[in-house]
Amino acid sequence: MIAFHTPFFWLIQHFLIPYSFWGALAACVTYFTGYEYTHYLMHVPKGHYVERFKWFRFIKEHHRLHHKYYLRNMNVFIPLADYHLGTLITSEGWRSKALIHKQNLEKKDKAKETTPANSEG
Numbered sequence: 001m002i003a004f005h006t007p008f009f010w011l012i013q014h015f016l017i018p019y020s021f022w023g024a025l026a027a028c029v030t031y032f033t034g035y036e037y038t039h040y041l042m043h044v045p046k047g048h049y050v051e052r053f054k055w056f057r058f059i060k061e062h063h064r065l066h067h068k069y070y071l072r073n074m075n076v077f078i079p080l081a082d083y084h085l086g087t088l089i090t091s092e093g094w095r096s097k098a099l100i101h102k103q104n105l106e107k108k109d110k111a112k113e114t115t116p117a118n119s120e121g
Contacts, residue, residue, distance in 0.1 A: 001032055035077040039063070042076075065089050 005028050013021040041048055042060050050056050059076065066073035072089040075081045082088035 002028055031077065038077055061091055065091065 002025070006025065009021050009024040009028070012024065013019065038056075038059060041050055041056070042063050051060075059079070062073050062079050062082075063076050066076065069089055072087050073079065073082055074087055079088060
């Protein structure tokens with residue numbers, strides 16, 4: 001994956017953003033190292049100390065759901081992209097940008113209903 005991305009980093013540096021090659025390459029290496037290690041821990045026998053952390057349990061469940069719904073939860077290591085692209089699913093159910101937006105609007109409407117109206121006089 002790193003070798004695949006390297007020519008693109010060079011092209012970006014050469015035509016768009018000077019002095020960006022090494023930073024992009026370092027970010028790519030860091031990301032894929034974290035991804036591979038985390039993915040490995042999700043599929044090996046239990047007992048690793050990392051499993052104690054809440055973030056790992058969330059990522060592991062995120063990944064389990066990816067295997068169940070293969071077109072959801074595409075980003076195993078950092079699910080921020082899934083959230084923004086509407087492909088995030090959690091154990092509570094489907095989560096998409098449209099659903100989250102609708103829920104937020106409903107919360108705002110409920111808050112307006114419970115707030116007393118300003119009286120002028």
